[in-house]
Amino acid sequence: MTADEAVSRLESGMTLGIGGWGSRRKPMALVRALLRTEITDLTVVSYGGPDVGMLAAAGRLRALVAPFVTLDSIPLEPHYRAARERGALTLTEIDEAMFMWGLRAAANRLPFLPVRAGLGSDVMRVNPGLRTVTSPYDDGETFVAMPALRLDAALVHVNRADRLGNGQCLGPDPYFDDLFCEAAEKAYVSCERVVDTAELTKEGPPQSLLLKRHTVTGVVEAPGGAHFTSCAPDYGRDEVAQREYATTPWPEFAGRYLDGRTT
Amino acid sequence: MTATRAEYCVIACAEAWRDAGEILASPMGLIPSLGARLARLTFAPDLLLTDGEAMLVRPDGTVEGWLPYRQHLALVTGGRRHVMMGASQIDRYGNQNISCIGDWEQPRRQLLGVRGAPVNTLNNPTSYWVPRHSRRVFVEKVDMVCGVGYDHIGYDHGAGARFHRIPRVVSDLGVLDFATPDHSMRLASLHPGVSVEEVAEATGFPLSVPADVPYTREPTAQELTLIREVLDPAGARVREVAA
Numbered sequence: 001m002t003a004d005e006a007v008s009r010l011e012s013g014m015t016l017g018i019g020g021w022g023s024r025r026k027p028m029a030l031v032r033a034l035l036r037t038e039i040t041d042l043t044v045v046s047y048g049g050p051d052v053g054m055l056a057a058a059g060r061l062r063a064l065v066a067p068f069v070t071l072d073s074i075p076l077e078p079h080y081r082a083a084r085e086r087g088a089l090t091l092t093e094i095d096e097a098m099f100m101w102g103l104r105a106a107a108n109r110l111p112f113l114p115v116r117a118g119l120g121s122d123v124m125r126v127n128p129g130l131r132t133v134t135s136p137y138d139d140g141e142t143f144v145a146m147p148a149l150r151l152d153a154a155l156v157h158v159n160r161a162d163r164l165g166n167g168q169c170l171g172p173d174p175y176f177d178d179l180f181c182e183a184a185e186k187a188y189v190s191c192e193r194v195v196d197t198a199e200l201t202k203e204g205p206p207q208s209l210l211l212k213r214h215t216v217t218g219v220v221e222a223p224g225g226a227h228f229t230s231c232a233p234d235y236g237r238d239e240v241a242q243r244e245y246a247t248t249p250w251p252e253f254a255g256r257y258l259d260g261r262t263t
Numbered sequence: 264m265t266a267t268r269a270e271y272c273v274i275a276c277a278e279a280w281r282d283a284g285e286i287l288a289s290p291m292g293l294i295p296s297l298g299a300r301l302a303r304l305t306f307a308p309d310l311l312l313t314d315g316e317a318m319l320v321r322p323d324g325t326v327e328g329w330l331p332y333r334q335h336l337a338l339v340t341g342g343r344r345h346v347m348m349g350a351s352q353i354d355r356y357g358n359q360n361i362s363c364i365g366d367w368e369q370p371r372r373q374l375l376g377v378r379g380a381p382v383n384t385l386n387n388p389t390s391y392w393v394p395r396h397s398r399r400v401f402v403e404k405v406d407m408v409c410g411v412g413y414d415h416i417g418y419d420h421g422a423g424a425r426f427h428r429i430p431r432v433v434s435d436l437g438v439l440d441f442a443t444p445d446h447s448m449r450l451a452s453l454h455p456g457v458s459v460e461e462v463a464e465a466t467g468f469p470l471s472v473p474a475d476v477p478y479t480r481e482p483t484a485q486e487l488t489l490i491r492e493v494l495d496p497a498g499a500r501v502r503e504v505a506a
Binding site: 021067068070076084086087093094096097098115117120141173 | 316317318329331332333362363369370371375376377379380381382385407408409410415416426
């Protein structure tokens with residue numbers, strides 16, 4: 001399917017998980033397509049990067065669940081920062097590990113998983129809904145009961161995929177993209193290149209086959225689909241384009257960017 | 264050879280990993296990275312280091328292992344790691360903030376977010392690096408507790424303290440620790456050329472100051488050569504701490 005067809009399955013008010021990490025392997029072609037629609041009032045669950053910044057700048061975010069938002073080489077995401085400083089979105093700020101265990105709980109159909117993180121920190125103060133759980137064994141330790149981060153849909157970008165949704169990650173870090181797909185009702189996967197199934201194991205070892213087709217709803221071929229974020233080993237981050245994004249008022253940047261790649 | 268302030272900082276960071284054994288050194292920032300690699304090359308040869316992304320590497324860059332984020336997080340909770348994080352704010356009990364300045368609901372300045380500070384501080388030793396020691400960073404009370412300090416680990420009648428430890432805070436002025444009866448911050452050493460008054464003046468709360476404050480140790484000739492010729496020949500360290 002095309003990126004536009006994929007996002008046509010999404011609706012306002014949904015909870016969307018977005019894969020990648022910071023400014024690394026973000027499904028930017030899908031985010032761009034989403035920004036071309038009228039879909040709004042979204043809750044986004046993300047190890048945040050420019051995906052969050054753009055959706056915040058465009059006023060599409062009602063809420064965000066994230067441990068951070070960064071552009072990596074530009075530590076603070078300017079558009080996200082502006083949105084927070086004008087109080088434009090509801091933030092569920094949780095720790096990186098809590099976030100991962102929330103995805104794992106959702107993927108495993110569990111209501112929560114215990115995690116030794118958050119206690120003693122203001123994560124508990126700013127998320128008054130978080131509950132704790134005490135070990136039923138002799139140690140009796142108290143943990144945060146990290147609730148499942150269930151997603152209506154996940155958007156991720158990988159290097160290769162076949163038409164059925166078997167997705168391959170050729171870079172060194174899979175991040176949590178498989179968990180995003182497993183935690184979601186529907187998952188839309190963009191990739192640098194759609195290949196025949198038999199090609200998948202020719203380009204990488206079996207353990208690079210990160211996404212399984214039963215967790216994937218639709219595949220979009222999108223060369224450069226993570227641009228300007230990195231997509232190792234196919235390409236690195238486009239620092240010039242990222243700097244332009246970070247320093248240009250959003251309406252002006254959006255006018256140039258939403259129709260395709262800014263290269 | 265006379266060491267520069269930046270080089271004393273590298274030594275003070277490296278010392279955080281002395282006797283650490285076969286664990287991951289996770290430095291954030293240039294000078295902590297130089298310190299970790301210096302420790303690995305000299306007195307802490309068993310340390311594991313990453314390339315900043317998903318690979319475990321030797322100091323010369325040779326890959327020796329794979330550590331994507333999911334495994335890195337397991338390594339954190341397994342405790343075989345000593346991280347040195349940055350701090351936008353830190354208080355007298357070692358609470359650290361990298362999330363936001365001002366009211367969390369609508370911050371005056373949004374920063375990074377809590378990142379892994381909550382999980383780090385409850386699971387493995389967590390030290391801090393502050394390149395510019397000032398009252399803006401060393402505050403009476405942080406605006407958002409990200410890294411958990413000693414006064415916040417009693418939430419479960421002390422059980423939260425099981426793996427909690429803040430070995431040191433290194434700044435451009437000296438080294439601080441929490442070796443006091445109530446775990447409030449103490450001046451552990453001064454970098455040569457810095458006075459107790461200077462540190463007190465740049466700190467937004469009363470520091471515990473021993474009668475005799477030692478100076479941060481001198482680098483050996485071998486360490487200076489490693490810093491200058493092997494680890495940072497371009498001299499990038501002076502951009503983090505001016506000489």
